[in-house]
Amino acid sequence: MKTITYSEAIREGMRKRMRENPNVFILGEDVGEFGGCFGVTGDLVKEFGEKRVRDTPISEGAIVGCAVGAASTGLRPIAELMFIDFVTVGMDQLVNQAAKMRYMFGGKISLPMVVRMPTGAGSRAAAQHSQSLEAWLTHVPGLKVVYPSTPQDAYGLILSAIDDDNPVVFLEHKLLYAMSGEVDLDIEPIPLGLADVKREGEDVTIIATAKMVHEALAAAEELAKEGIEAEVVDPRSLFPLDKETIFKSVEKTNRVVIATEETKRGSYAGELAAIIAEECFDYLDAPITRVCCLDTPIPFSPVLEDYVVPDSKDIIDAVKKLL
Amino acid sequence: MDLSNEKLIQMYRTMKRIREFETKAAELFAEGRIPGFVHLYIGEEAVATGVCANLKDSDYITSTHRGHGHIIAKGGDLKYMFAELFGRETGYCKGKGGSMHIADADRGILGANGIVGAGHNIAVGAGLSAKYRDTDQVCVCFFGDGSTNQGTFHEALNMASIWKLPVIFVCENNLYGISMHQSRHQAIQDVADRAVAYNMPGVVVDGNDVLAVYEAAKEAVDRARNGQGPTLIECKTYRHRGHFEGDPTVYRDEEEVKEWLQKDPIPRLVEFMLDNNVVTEEEIKKIDEEIAAEIKEAIKFAEESPFPPVEAAVEDIYTDIVEEVRS
Numbered sequence: 001m002k003t004i005t006y007s008e009a010i011r012e013g014m015r016k017r018m019r020e021n022p023n024v025f026i027l028g029e030d031v032g033e034f035g036g037c038f039g040v041t042g043d044l045v046k047e048f049g050e051k052r053v054r055d056t057p058i059s060e061g062a063i064v065g066c067a068v069g070a071a072s073t074g075l076r077p078i079a080e081l082m083f084i085d086f087v088t089v090g091m092d093q094l095v096n097q098a099a100k101m102r103y104m105f106g107g108k109i110s111l112p113m114v115v116r117m118p119t120g121a122g123s124r125a126a127a128q129h130s131q132s133l134e135a136w137l138t139h140v141p142g143l144k145v146v147y148p149s150t151p152q153d154a155y156g157l158i159l160s161a162i163d164d165d166n167p168v169v170f171l172e173h174k175l176l177y178a179m180s181g182e183v184d185l186d187i188e189p190i191p192l193g194l195a196d197v198k199r200e201g202e203d204v205t206i207i208a209t210a211k212m213v214h215e216a217l218a219a220a221e222e223l224a225k226e227g228i229e230a231e232v233v234d235p236r237s238l239f240p241l242d243k244e245t246i247f248k249s250v251e252k253t254n255r256v257v258i259a260t261e262e263t264k265r266g267s268y269a270g271e272l273a274a275i276i277a278e279e280c281f282d283y284l285d286a287p288i289t290r291v292c293c294l295d296t297p298i299p300f301s302p303v304l305e306d307y308v309v310p311d312s313k314d315i316i317d318a319v320k321k322l323l
Numbered sequence: 324m325d326l327s328n329e330k331l332i333q334m335y336r337t338m339k340r341i342r343e344f345e346t347k348a349a350e351l352f353a354e355g356r357i358p359g360f361v362h363l364y365i366g367e368e369a370v371a372t373g374v375c376a377n378l379k380d381s382d383y384i385t386s387t388h389r390g391h392g393h394i395i396a397k398g399g400d401l402k403y404m405f406a407e408l409f410g411r412e413t414g415y416c417k418g419k420g421g422s423m424h425i426a427d428a429d430r431g432i433l434g435a436n437g438i439v440g441a442g443h444n445i446a447v448g449a450g451l452s453a454k455y456r457d458t459d460q461v462c463v464c465f466f467g468d469g470s471t472n473q474g475t476f477h478e479a480l481n482m483a484s485i486w487k488l489p490v491i492f493v494c495e496n497n498l499y500g501i502s503m504h505q506s507r508h509q510a511i512q513d514v515a516d517r518a519v520a521y522n523m524p525g526v527v528v529d530g531n532d533v534l535a536v537y538e539a540a541k542e543a544v545d546r547a548r549n550g551q552g553p554t555l556i557e558c559k560t561y562r563h564r565g566h567f568e569g570d571p572t573v574y575r576d577e578e579e580v581k582e583w584l585q586k587d588p589i590p591r592l593v594e595f596m597l598d599n600n601v602v603t604e605e606e607i608k609k610i611d612e613e614i615a616a617e618i619k620e621a622i623k624f625a626e627e628s629p630f631p632p633v634e635a636a637v638e639d640i641y642t643d644i645v646e647e648v649r650s
Binding site: 059102141142 | 383385415417418426427433434437438444445447448449450451452453456474475481485640641
């Protein structure tokens, strides 16, 4: 076991696979000597050189498109977008090309590629650098979407993402990059589609992603003081989704709060709520509740941003309303 | 010119196969036997043919919505192409792609593409891959004049030039982006002028002269294979048909169409071959008959092929996940 950050865990996962497979390479803006805008690629260029840790011009369409072309011709690219917000510029390549090529071509091609995207609010970066756009991505057949909440999960999931023969969108929460945790660098990859129960409880299920997992755990500690035991379920991968673990928890607690950092309207949280309502209705004793951002762009001023983005207090309030 | 008689005859055969395939596709579409849209390549055959005559099976191409000609020139099988147009299980894409998405990974065909300008960046990725793996493969990116106004054109040519990638950008300037004449969609006459911005050669050729296209492509392919980087080739050409079958083509006048029909690339090559004693009229007739028989056989194969089972709709999205079927 080694204590490293979420950011370092992603880097070590990439390093491991790059050492093992010469066809794995990284491309993106300022990923080389600069080490990545958030420092995730760090010193990888020193070990693997500029061929395999490739700085690109500011051309998100070309970054994703280049990954598509490389993945369809034998390589395993890892593309980094500086912020998830910039995926809009590369969206055609991701949605119309990467996600659809295998299907359109009758399964005769595979696209083993990862697109990493720093996600989420809280860094006072305002409306174009703070979004949580997982609903856009999970909406598209052909993509897998992963969103780890801890250094260990980040490490185990990046290995699986790189090993996957399909396009995988790997979301990373910006405020988690500095979070430290014990990481076993010798673990087997964590399969995509395997949720993790981060805390067990009997009274309510809180399904949370990324940073909201930690808000949910903080909320659970507070609730426990009042005798309410919350179970915190982290799906870890949004698609494929581990419905079984979620349903098992709902069957036990009969109450569900879903906490994500998305704007609520049209969110993936809504999709989770719909899945539970469709498939677990008989086990529910209360309405499914979503705790999400307000339906606004993310504002700049800290006072405004903190008001818009949910935290543990909002989760506590939501839980109490259900009991 | 180092073109052997054999190569010339091969190029004639390719152009004629494209022409006959497209002519039949037009008929079948008009009869309602092919669903969806079709965008035909008739009139532009010299471009795909002259370019692909320089390629190996292992080289890559990216294509467009008007892609049948590229696929045929890169060695596509007419049976599987027709089967795909008919939406059959035996088609190149098992009936999941249709006219705009035919691909054949075994021949380096990275797909026709329904998004104008999307192939540019994919071609750069394939070029990067070829260079990364230290092969001598090249990638040809086919696209129309209209797509050169997409941001992807700039992104791709820039990236290919800074990394000196083995990519040949082939612009088929057929004068129209759907209904919009080139003079209305860009303030230049020669798309090749844009190469200057990327410090790469920009070449203009008569896209209806297969020999000129062959020569220009040969130089560009040689450059790419030798590690000298990308080239932009602009082929001036014209589509005889509308943008899609059913297009009333109200945006162009008959005089212009007539003028371009005079420049039809196929009779031009025939005349050249006859003048230079490459073939006799009888030999051409024999080739034409062989192609007609091949087309007939391909259509028969397609029409006799089964449609895919409906359950196939949920397969091939991922390598390892089959989505749920309708219950």
